[in-house]
Amino acid sequence: MAIQKPEELSKINYKPPKTAWFDTPTEIKKGFFCWGNKEKSLKAVGFPNIRQWSVADEDWKLPENWKEIFIEGLRERVNKYRSFRLFLDICVRCGACADKCHFFIGGGDPKNMPVLRAELLRSIYRKYCTTSGKIMGKIAGARDLNVNVLKELWYYAYQCTECRRCSLFCPYGIDTAEITILARELLNLLGLNIEWIAGPVANCYMTGNHMGLLPHTIMDIVNEFKESIYQVTGINVDPSYNRKGAEILFVHPSGEYFDPNGNITFLGYLMLFHELGLDITLSTYCSEGGNFGFFTSNEMAKRLHSKIYAEAKRLKVKWILGGECGHMWRVWHQYHNTWFGPIDFLEEPVSPITGTKFENAKSNKIVHITEFTADLIKHGKLNLDPSRNDNYIVTFHDSCNPARAMGLLEEPRYIIKNICNHFYEMPPQTIRENTFCCGSGSGLNASENMELRLRGALPRANALKHVNEKFGVNTLANICQIDRATLQTLVDYWVPGVAVRGVHEMVGNALVMKGEKERTTDLRGDPLPGKEGG
């Protein structure tokens, strides 16, 4: 589908329509939704209502008793999650969250205001789970569940990237992401998923990673990576896989094997591990840190991630180190310990290089790579030459999850300031806890929903454009594989000329390794500053 030019796309009408929202039928627009899940993806993990269906069809082939399933599921969940019930109960519709969502800012669709996105489900909750809604009906803001309402719910549940920006501004902390997460869980009871999520989930369950990479394929890819590192540095790195007795297990998003932009971040890790002589192993069985199961249901998320601790136990490692990924860290940080704890078969993480105890990870035993590296730099354990990154004029994009579900803000910045000489922040309203989503998170990184993604990325891109024009920023650093895989396209559209880069890619560039040859190119094979003539 031809996408309009940026000047056209950014003409946005924020005026809501004349008719009340519950009287305004939702049109399911091309460019805003992802294809429905395939039969085989549901089958692989045993999700309900396995069948072939299409969003474009009138009939979504719902089970006979779909309404009961949905309402029963809703009743069950409001009694299992205090967050869910509370958030459905106490919104005062003050509107503070309304213009905080990147999809509303970039698209103007009122149903993308977080409060209204939540009302879509809240109105059903009122009807079937509250006395006032049952008696007063419409006047109490309740509405009947019917197929069109269900479709609308599906459409907007998959137009939320679960970024939690809205929750920051809500006076009661109402987190629309939490509502979306549970709305998707309910939709999954009816087999209403999107293939871009269901496919990776099925892959991940069987092969250990979203991409469906089989063990030998991973090893082939890694061999190529070793070759690239050798080309640039003259050094043979030798990462190990599935090795028992290593001290540390390293887990990262599998997109880094697959996506050419993410690859280079992975090279950075391998170089760092080699240089430090870490006793570390990776695993083909848990070759995925990301968790698209989290975008379907709590249970599926847990099913996918159980492999990480299971593998750590099998390999008898002491603790786990995690790579650069956004939602993976939300899941690891906020859910892992609860799902799988107490993690008594591992040890409290200690950096073997600096002796630093990672106090903040002492229970779930997983350390973020930027925490690990920042600590190394602080202790002067790395020989870094930031001038090798002099071609990069850098800004940092906080990914939603590390920012608003962890508060990992300074660690990556500290690293960046030590590995490159030119660093500028985007405006404060758009970074750190205020950060804007890439517009493609929570499994919405498909291509058929490109208009939605471009619109959702407008706020991020616009802040980037600001520093691009003001300071000549040409590099958007980040610590998320979804960013690396998806933001480039969006940035090319809104701010051409800016490259999206992982932080550890730049660490790899700056890292002066023992016995390396004189480097003439960076890890992408582009000439280093001052080496252009060669």
Add this chain to the structure above:
Amino acid sequence: MGILFSFFAVIALIVIVFIGVKGAGLHYFFVVIIPYAAFLTFVIGVIYRVIKWGRIPVPFRIPTTAGQEKSFPWIKQNKIDNPSSSLGVIIRMAFEVLLFRSLFRNMRTELRDGPKLSYASTKWLWLGGLAFHWTFFIILTRHLRLFFEPVPFFVEILESLDGFFQVGAPVLYVTDIIFLGAVTFLFLRRVIIPQVRYISLASDYFPIFLIFSIGLTGVLMRYFLKTDVVGIKQITMGLITFKPVVPEGIGIIFYIHLFLVSALFAYFPMSKLMHMAGVFLSPTRNLANNNREVMHVNPWNYPVKVHTYEEYEDDYREFMKQAGLPVEKE
């Protein structure tokens, strides 16, 4: 539609008083039965709702982190917006509940040609909300004068501060003005800002109208219509000591005021006004961000079906061997 419905609902409440008191002479009913019933509904309702929420588990620790996490001693943690201890959480909650911290963050997004997005801090909603809730609270506290003999000292102090400007007789309370102004503001922004109007329901307008009418009748009583203060205090003292009395000659305005207050009390537990209690229970605000440091227990955590390593190796053993990966079973 919501707005008209709510408006007429409040009018209807007032009409009921007229008919009931002037027409049917149900003084005892309006002065004794209704207030007791409303208060009982309020107390039982609020407790019921809070217990209902409280009994639902908090399966996961999901604070919205709004600042730097606790990591190394050399990185400054934002101990309030991203607390890792109970004390931090208490301070965070105090800021939230007493000062509306999150609303203070509010900013207005503007899109200009270019395209160029800009975000300007906007404190109006914060200010209006704060003014409304605090003056409401102070006015309520002032009313304690009606329920105690002698009047508690803090009520006296509050009154003298409130009446600081000493305008007219009876002394003009600043809070009364701010209160009515704030309610008006909250109403106006609801109808003027198109997005907010779009999301507003009857249940948003109704409490505004109700509360405004309560304020208005209160002000009318105090400043404009002569009301028998001594008689009113007899009523309130009677209510609180469970020896209700119904003195003669109290103006209808008092009956209206009291009935509307009763309506608000009774309506409270079944409405969004429960946000007052709910905010304390909000898991994105009232939990410490120490997920990796301290395990959080989910009472309904259950085992799930997984694809085990053994199954994985069985599926791919040949590939693994071929690639030189170690296997458990040859």
